[in-house]
Structure formats: C-alpha cells, structure tokens
Amino acid sequence: MAYTKGDIFVKKETTWGVGIDPTSPTSGIDEILGLDSEYEYGLENQITAVNPAAMAYPSEISYHTAKTRGKINFVYNGALPFAVMLGGISNSDPLEEESPYTWTITPSGSPIPFTASFMMKGANDKLAQMAGCFAKSLSFKMALNEPASGTLDLVGKNLALNLPFTAPSTVAIDDASSWKPHEFTYSIGTISGIDYITDIEFNISRSIDVGHGLAARTPSTSYSGKFEAVNGSITCYIPDSSTADEIEQLVLGGTSIGEALSPKDIVIDKGYTDEAEDSTKITLSNCIFSDYSAVFPLDTKLSYKFSFSAASASVLWEAPFAKTNW
Numbered sequence: 001m002a003y004t005k006g007d008i009f010v011k012k013e014t015t016w017g018v019g020i021d022p023t024s025p026t027s028g029i030d031e032i033l034g035l036d037s038e039y040e041y042g043l044e045n046q047i048t049a050v051n052p053a054a055m056a057y058p059s060e061i062s063y064h065t066a067k068t069r070g071k072i073n074f075v076y077n078g079a080l081p082f083a084v085m086l087g088g089i090s091n092s093d094p095l096e097e098e099s100p101y102t103w104t105i106t107p108s109g110s111p112i113p114f115t116a117s118f119m120m121k122g123a124n125d126k127l128a129q130m131a132g133c134f135a136k137s138l139s140f141k142m143a144l145n146e147p148a149s150g151t152l153d154l155v156g157k158n159l160a161l162n163l164p165f166t167a168p169s170t171v172a173i174d175d176a177s178s179w180k181p182h183e184f185t186y187s188i189g190t191i192s193g194i195d196y197i198t199d200i201e202f203n204i205s206r207s208i209d210v211g212h213g214l215a216a217r218t219p220s221t222s223y224s225g226k227f228e229a230v231n232g233s234i235t236c237y238i239p240d241s242s243t244a245d246e247i248e249q250l251v252l253g254g255t256s257i258g259e260a261l262s263p264k265d266i267v268i269d270k271g272y273t274d275e276a277e278d279s280t281k282i283t284l285s286n287c288i289f290s291d292y293s294a295v296f297p298l299d300t301k302l303s304y305k306f307s308f309s310a311a312s313a314s315v316l317w318e319a320p321f322a323k324t325n326w
C-alpha cells in the first residue's frame with residue numbers, strides 16, 4: 001500500500017541536536033503542533049565543481065556542508081506554535097496546580113530547540129526524525145468560512161532515517177477544536193469590538209540558522225538570529241463613512257499625510273479569562289499601518305485592505321499542560 005497518511009510529533013530538546021522520541025502512546029497536545037494538514041522535510045547538500053585549468057569540464061563534483069529543513073501546515077487548536085516560534089515562555093501559576101496553566105509567550109533571544117518526528121503510514125511505515133530544529137517563521141491566517149491556519153518553517157541540525165525512533169502505539173489529539181474566526185474579538189488601539197473584518201493574516205520570522213566547522217558536514221553550532229518585524233494585512237468591508245475614516249487615519253496618523261503616526265496594538269482575543277482552558281489572546285504590539293487600498297465596485301460592497309508592521313507579538317494561553325513540558 002502506498003503512503004496515504006501520517007503523523008508528525010514535536011518535542012522539546014534538553015540539549016540541542018539530541019533527538020527525543022515522542023511519547024508512546026501520544027495523547028497530549030504538547031507533542032502535536034496543531035491539526036496537521038501537510039508536512040514536508042528535506043536535506044540540502046552544498047555541491048561545487050572542481051575544474052582543473054587544463055580541462056573544459058569538471059574533474060569531480062565536491063560535496064561539502066549539509067543541513068535539514070522542514071515545513072508544517074496546520075490548523076490552529078492551541079497556542080503551542082507560538083511557543084515554538086517565539087521561544088519565551090513563563091507560567092503565572094505554580095506548576096503544582098492543576099490545569100489550565102496560564103502561559104505568557106513572548107519573543108526570546110534563545111529559541112527553543114526541538115525534535116520533529118515524521119511518520120508516513122503504509123504497508124511498511126516510513127519514519128524520519130529531524131533533530132536540533134529551530135523555527136524560522138510562523139504564519140497566521142484567519143478568513144471567513146475557514147478555521148485559523150498557519151505554516152511553520154524550520155531548519156534542523158540532523159536527519160535520521162531508517163527507523164530512527166519508536167513510533168507511538170496510539171495517537172490521539174487534544175479535544176481542543178479548531179480556532180474559528182467568529183469565536184474571537186478584534187480590536188485595533190482604541191477601536192474595539194470590530195465586526196467588519198473579513199480577513200487577517202500575519203507572519204513572524206527570525207534570521208535563525210545553523211553553522212558548520214571545517215571538520216564536519218553536520219552543523220556544529222546554531223545562530224539564534226534576530227526577529228524581523230511582524231508583517232501582516234487586514235481586509236474588511238466598510239459599513240459607513242466613520243469606519244472608512246478610522247482606517248484611513250490609521251495609515252495617515254490623522255486627517256492628512258502630514259500627520260504623525262501613532263503606533264497601535266492589534267488584539268485578537270479568543271475569550272481569554274484566566275480560567276477557561278484553550279482560551280487565548282494574541283497581541284501584536286506597536287503596529288504601524290503602512291498602506292491601504294480601497295476598492296469601490298459598482299454592484300457589491302466597498303472593501304479596504306491595509307497592511308501593517310508590528311514590533312513584536314505576544315500570546316496569553318490557558319494551556320492544558322504545564323510549562324515544564326516545554
């Protein structure tokens with residue numbers, strides 16, 4: 001039977017590059033990034049040609065450094081992807097108390113190293129494990145009539161093939177359902193209770209990479225890099241002139257192009273109350289709105305799309321498991 005389905009498990013490493021097997025059986029959300037929809041992994045070799053002066057063609061092909069890469073597409077059902085990407089986690093409640101645990105997820109100079117274990121199921125299961133992984137970028141997209149989805153891009157230190165880990169005997173996801181747009185509230189600065197947004201997306205990325213020494217093809221060190229600005233856009237319909245004025249003034253900073261811009265926070269809140277498990281609040285801080293475009297069709301609704309850049313992102317999450325797992 002051909003490979004028709006699979007699983008991917010994400011587990012924090014205590015030491016960079018030392019692979020950690022998923023729990024068997026896996027039944028917790030702490031090892032599953034979200035509701036996975038597609039994933040891929042790959043290997044990059046640095047190849048060069050050796051061209052002697054007397055020959056018109058290479059006498060050999062020389063191979064050099066290697067590193068692994070991966071990408072996971074998923075549907076959000078928790079905030080663990082933000083922890084993997086941002087790296088900074090604190091817990092406001094004592095770890096001895098029962099769930100939900102309040103996680104505060106903020107950008108950190110020290111990213112979280114993790115192992116990504118891939119399983120493709122068929123007549124003979126195909127297993128692969130990327131060790132020493134770091135998240136390079138995380139996307140977030142929410143639109144009408146579809147759940148919130150994202151993509152995590154990662155780079156790794158090593159790739160182990162041919163039964164590198166013991167596959168879990170059973171796999172069960174957490175009972176948290178997918179995040180749906182109508183379950184959230186949206187605000188931009190002092191503009192709260194916004195109900196005219198039809199699409200919001202943003203991307204968090206950092207210039208993280210792995211490095212090599214002369215003596216080995218396997219990466220010997222990691223570079224945590226720096227965070228880029230959080231870039232995104234918002235699309236909405238315009239119910240009245242006052243709403244249009246609000247959006248235009250976000251970009252202008254006032255009523256003309258000579259006005260000074262005032263950074264604003266965007267808050268995407270899934271009923272965060274410091275009580276209910278799986279509730280969350282995402283804050284994009286100090287946003288500057290760079291441009292907007294207004295479309296005036298003759299027979300349908302007027303729409304605006306405006307882009308923003310934020311200095312940072314932070315997340316509050318009522319997690320079903322303790323911070324010690326991550």
